[in-house]
Amino acid sequence: MRLIEEISSLKDEEERDREVKLEEERETMLQSYSIGAGFPFPKKLVVGYALTSKKTKSFLQPKLEALARNKGILFVRINLNSPLADQGPFDVLLHKLSGKEWHLVLEDYRQRYPDVTVLDPPDAIQHVYNRQYMLQHVADLNLSNSYGKVGVPKQLVFEKDPSSIPEAVIKAGLMLPLVAKPLFAYGSAKSHELSLAFDQRSLLKLEPPLVLQEFVNHGGVMFKVFVVGETIEVVRRFSLPDVCRRELTNNPGVFRFPRVSSAAASADEADLDPVVAELPPRPLLEKLARELRRRLGLRLFNLDILREHGTRDRFFVIDINYFPGYGKMPGYEHIFTDFLLSLVRNKYKKHLADSC
Ligand SMILES: Nc1ncnc2c1ncn2[C@@H]1O[C@H](COP(=O)(O)OP(=O)(O)OP(=O)(O)O)[C@@H](O)[C@H]1O
Numbered sequence: 001m002r003l004i005e006e007i008s009s010l011k012d013e014e015e016r017d018r019e020v021k022l023e024e025e026r027e028t029m030l031q032s033y034s035i036g037a038g039f040p041f042p043k044k045l046v047v048g049y050a051l052t053s054k055k056t057k058s059f060l061q062p063k064l065e066a067l068a069r070n071k072g073i074l075f076v077r078i079n080l081n082s083p084l085a086d087q088g089p090f091d092v093l094l095h096k097l098s099g100k101e102w103h104l105v106l107e108d109y110r111q112r113y114p115d116v117t118v119l120d121p122p123d124a125i126q127h128v129y130n131r132q133y134m135l136q137h138v139a140d141l142n143l144s145n146s147y148g149k150v151g152v153p154k155q156l157v158f159e160k161d162p163s164s165i166p167e168a169v170i171k172a173g174l175m176l177p178l179v180a181k182p183l184f185a186y187g188s189a190k191s192h193e194l195s196l197a198f199d200q201r202s203l204l205k206l207e208p209p210l211v212l213q214e215f216v217n218h219g220g221v222m223f224k225v226f227v228v229g230e231t232i233e234v235v236r237r238f239s240l241p242d243v244c245r246r247e248l249t250n251n252p253g254v255f256r257f258p259r260v261s262s263a264a265a266s267a268d269e270a271d272l273d274p275v276v277a278e279l280p281p282r283p284l285l286e287k288l289a290r291e292l293r294r295r296l297g298l299r300l301f302n303l304d305i306l307r308e309h310g311t312r313d314r315f316f317v318i319d320i321n322y323f324p325g326y327g328k329m330p331g332y333e334h335i336f337t338d339f340l341l342s343l344v345r346n347k348y349k350k351h352l353a354d355s356c
């Protein structure tokens, strides 16, 4: 009996030793990808990027490139005049360029090189470039818990024929004022030319294709929630002031307004009404970002969120932007480099798990 016990305890020990050894090996391999220590093994992380010159300037700031270099990450510009497959090899591809042709090139590349992480898939990006579909997942999610409720404003799409707008608006019960937004949210300065329509008659002056969205009073401050993989960062931005009933009747017309909330000026330091300025609860935003990341299939985006004025926990998502202005996000160089390293680490973990 004792012999059997001894043998089995020896076996347990062997098993434990084997497990410890395996765990140590795993750790050593992962350590070589560790944040901060660089990439001594097996090589550097090479990130190919295809961005406009404006985006390259705002995103690839010297502080990002310097920190990345220290962590073993190298950014390499993709030459659009030569075949993508002849360049690299890349571990990650970062891109934000318009055009069907480019998207086809990327799709083809994704299929031929499944080991390269393409941020993000062209189809998923296309989905948020159209304001008709952009907020659909937020509406479907219908997030509501003890931290608050997140919805989207009522909206209607008009592809053409402005003469049908007033009647359709009444029929759908949309309340004035309405924000008119170009249907396509990307590609030109025009896609950001928004206006506010104060009365029914003025709706005839609008130029489809567009989305008409109910204006939500929010006290002139909005929140931009930047998502980088699993990390979120929230900033306050100035926005449009509230519109009161009297203004509506006294000011008929359509009013163009500038890109208020895209300005680099953050409302974080401003002297604001604390009720309006209070950031939305973090657990609510984390849940929202997690769900949207999954549903949209995107890892790089931001959300514009309003808190309905007079409420504490009623929120509206009004816009989603792919690969937004991360350069304006505090600490973006740390968040972004950590994110890039985590991509490789996760891939490596998966690789190890598959081979075990
Ligand atoms: N439904 C709304 N209710 C109240 N204000 C709104 C609404 N929609 C938009 N706004 C205001 O107009 C601004 C621009 O709208 P939106 O974010 O949809 O446009 P955009 O051109 O996609 O902006 P971005 O520069 O963020 O891409 C918002 O940041 C906000 O200040």
Ligand SMILES: O=P(O)(O)O[C@H]1[C@H](OP(=O)(O)O)[C@@H](OP(=O)(O)O)[C@@H](O)[C@@H](O)[C@@H]1OP(=O)(O)O
Pocket: 054, 055, 058, 096, 185, 186, 187, 188, 224, 261, 262, 263, 302, 321, 322, 323, 324, 325, 326, 327, 328
């Ligand atoms: O200009 P920035 O870098 O700040 O980024 C802006 C970005 O412009 P860019 O991609 O051309 O750079 C815009 O993209 P397009 O739809 O116009 O393509 C849009 O996403 C904005 O919302 C971003 O501002 P943010 O919402 O982050 O403040």
Ligand SMILES: [Mg+2]
Pocket: 261, 304, 319
């Ligand atoms: Mg916006």
Ligand SMILES: [Mg+2]
Pocket: 185, 319, 320, 321
């Ligand atoms: Mg936008």
